[in-house]
Amino acid sequence: MRAIYKKELRSYFINPIGYIYLGVFLVASAVLFYFTVLSSATYSTAGYFTFLVAALTVLIPLLTMRLFAEEKKMRTEQLLLTAPVTLTGMVLGKYFAALTVYAAGVLGSCLNFIPLSFIAAAERADTTETLRSTIGPVPGEIIGGVVALLLVGAALIAVGIFISSLTENQLSAAVVSIGVIGAMTLIGLLTQITDANGQPWIRFAWIRTVLNWVSVLGRFANFTNGIFDFAAVFYYLSIAFVFLFLTVRVYEKRRWR
Amino acid sequence: MIRIEHLVKNYGSVCALDDVSFTVEAGEIVGLLGPNGAGKSTAMNILTGCLSSTSGKAMIDGVDILSDPLRAKKLIGYLPEQPPLYPDMTVWEYLNFCYDLKGCRLDREKHLREVCDTVRLGDVAGRLIRHLSKGYRQRVGIAQAMVGDPKVMIFDEPTVGLDPKQIIEVRNLIRGLGRAHTVVLSTHLLSEVQAVCDRIVIINKGRIVANEKTERIAAAVSGSRRFRAKICGPQAAVLQALQNMPGVARAEALAERDGDAGAYALETSEGLDVRKKLFYLLAERGWALVGLEATGVDLEDVFLSVVETSEQSGAKRAPRGARRTRRGKETAEETLGAALYEEADSRRKEAAAGKTDED
Numbered sequence: 001m002r003a004i005y006k007k008e009l010r011s012y013f014i015n016p017i018g019y020i021y022l023g024v025f026l027v028a029s030a031v032l033f034y035f036t037v038l039s040s041a042t043y044s045t046a047g048y049f050t051f052l053v054a055a056l057t058v059l060i061p062l063l064t065m066r067l068f069a070e071e072k073k074m075r076t077e078q079l080l081l082t083a084p085v086t087l088t089g090m091v092l093g094k095y096f097a098a099l100t101v102y103a104a105g106v107l108g109s110c111l112n113f114i115p116l117s118f119i120a121a122a123e124r125a126d127t128t129e130t131l132r133s134t135i136g137p138v139p140g141e142i143i144g145g146v147v148a149l150l151l152v153g154a155a156l157i158a159v160g161i162f163i164s165s166l167t168e169n170q171l172s173a174a175v176v177s178i179g180v181i182g183a184m185t186l187i188g189l190l191t192q193i194t195d196a197n198g199q200p201w202i203r204f205a206w207i208r209t210v211l212n213w214v215s216v217l218g219r220f221a222n223f224t225n226g227i228f229d230f231a232a233v234f235y236y237l238s239i240a241f242v243f244l245f246l247t248v249r250v251y252e253k254r255r256w257r
Numbered sequence: 258m259i260r261i262e263h264l265v266k267n268y269g270s271v272c273a274l275d276d277v278s279f280t281v282e283a284g285e286i287v288g289l290l291g292p293n294g295a296g297k298s299t300a301m302n303i304l305t306g307c308l309s310s311t312s313g314k315a316m317i318d319g320v321d322i323l324s325d326p327l328r329a330k331k332l333i334g335y336l337p338e339q340p341p342l343y344p345d346m347t348v349w350e351y352l353n354f355c356y357d358l359k360g361c362r363l364d365r366e367k368h369l370r371e372v373c374d375t376v377r378l379g380d381v382a383g384r385l386i387r388h389l390s391k392g393y394r395q396r397v398g399i400a401q402a403m404v405g406d407p408k409v410m411i412f413d414e415p416t417v418g419l420d421p422k423q424i425i426e427v428r429n430l431i432r433g434l435g436r437a438h439t440v441v442l443s444t445h446l447l448s449e450v451q452a453v454c455d456r457i458v459i460i461n462k463g464r465i466v467a468n469e470k471t472e473r474i475a476a477a478v479s480g481s482r483r484f485r486a487k488i489c490g491p492q493a494a495v496l497q498a499l500q501n502m503p504g505v506a507r508a509e510a511l512a513e514r515d516g517d518a519g520a521y522a523l524e525t526s527e528g529l530d531v532r533k534k535l536f537y538l539l540a541e542r543g544w545a546l547v548g549l550e551a552t553g554v555d556l557e558d559v560f561l562s563v564v565e566t567s568e569q570s571g572a573k574r575a576p577r578g579a580r581r582t583r584r585g586k587e588t589a590e591e592t593l594g595a596a597l598y599e600e601a602d603s604r605r606k607e608a609a610a611g612k613t614d615e616d
Contacts, residue, residue, distance in 0.1 A: 014346070
């Protein structure tokens with residue numbers, strides 16, 4: 001597992017894909033941060049994190065599309081399959097490599113908060129002693145947001161890896177991943193569509209509940225308000241577990257075809 | 258070292274391997290031979306744990322590949338049909354990765370140097386695999402199989418796509434490996450097994466049709482000899498004279514012509530050399546002999562006939578379900594060698610009867 005982890009991590013940076021991913025992620029996060037926080041003159045980062053999760057729809061497939069599809073296409077997977085490594089070890093090695101690059105991007109994007117802290121510091125200096133503590137971003141919101149972002153990534157990377165293991169074409173892996181991850185993140189938004197009378201477009205409350213329950217974004221909201229939601233943590237980790245498990249099964253099944 | 262017992266593999270309704278059993282002793286080089294699609298790769302994939310069998314057992318050094326795959330895989334170095342190379346890595350990086358992947362506990366630097374030296378990769382160690390030629394890539398693939406010094410090495414068509422010089426190099430390399438390792442290689446080239454292997458296992462349509470020492474197969478075919486002669490003279494008369502020569506089992510005129518000479522193929526029985534007699538016979542008749550060469554019987558012929566024989570006898574056998582119950586190790590062994598000798602025998606008998614026939 002260590003060997004595969006190291007190899008994958010390196011190959012992200014031998015190929016341009018790792019740099020492209022990190023570059024796009026950092027630029028996207030900076031742009032989103034500018035529009036959702038800085039230019040709208042707010043200290044609330046909830047909008048920023050929400051949009052960033054939506055952007056993951058496109059970004060995560062960049063990380064995961066090649067992981068298994070390329071091995072299959074290049075016929076290199078036989079090397080991994082005949083090596084004394086378990087299938088679980090192989091899948092986890094690749095998973096953690098993608099997760100590491102992802103986490104690096106998320107931590108890098110934390111630079112965005114530095115200008116915000118300067119602004120807050122400047123504003124605090126201008127106000128009276130009593131108001132001072134109410135000014136500036138809430139650390140809990142930011143920490144919650146970053147932790148949730150990591151958790152969402154952990155779940156979605158597993159989804160992307162699973163899809164990559166189904167095909168030998170990177171492009172179709174990417175397209176299908178975008179579709180599936182997009183559906184998983186944005187499905188909750190359907191519940192917020194209203195018609196002309198202000199009635200929800202989906203009439204049945206229970207459908208809205210279910211959609212919100214399934215939605216990745218729906219679970220996300222609590223974190224960005226600084227609430228640590230154990231149910232959501234469990235939900236994200238379950239998704240990661242289920243899809244990694246399925247990926248192992250894909251390989252197991254191919255042995256038994 | 259390798260034991261395969263009653264291996265059956267079905268892909269859906271297609272039967273890729275049907276009750277295949279054979280063993281390979283330590284230090285032996287065994288060639289799996291068969292036409293394309295005979296089940297060689299399937300057998301190798303099962304042996305290396307890539308694929309599961311429908312039923313049957315594959316053991317490496319007493320370790321069952323299915324029940325203890327990690328331990329069994331440590332004993333194997335495998336070169337698939339297409340070498341599993343990462344084009345973005347340098348040769349050295351790649352071999353290091355293989356070293357880590359196999360969890361080796363040798364002196365890394367020294368061991369990898371040795372492997373590189375054995376397959377003569379030293380001068381390209383720092384180059385990206387994507388820039389290497391086919392021959393070098395194949396060698397990197399072999400090097401990969403050698404990393405960790407496994408007891409058993411399995412090569413799937415190791416010389417496909419190489420030029421003649423590289424083929425010889427790879428064969429010598431495999432010969433060399435065979436001294437300290439157990440080697441199984443697959444090929445559809447008879448000359449290859451003949452050049453490299455101690456023993457030949459012929460597979461056709463998922464079944465073993467022959468399992469013999471290489472020398473015995475060679476001996477089985479040396480019973481008859483073939484010559485090609487170019488003779489100036491009236492074709493019908495020449496052919497008649499050739500056919501009537503003592504010791505000649507078969508003679509036929511070939512379409513090929515060389516100036517005013519016609520080409521003829523001769524086949525003799527019991528390894529008789531009729532070249533001198535032929536010369537005097539032609540001199541007597543006043544026909545000029547402008548070319549004569551011994552072509553010998555190639556293993557290709559034997560192989561094809563063994564395969565055909567097994568197909569015919571296979572058709573006569575009971576339906577599969579009934580067969581499996583009574584089929585054991587011996588039956589497999591019976592069919593195989595027997596087919597070879599039958600073949601050689603029938604040629605001899607034909608020759609003795611002085612029969613001529615068209616192929």
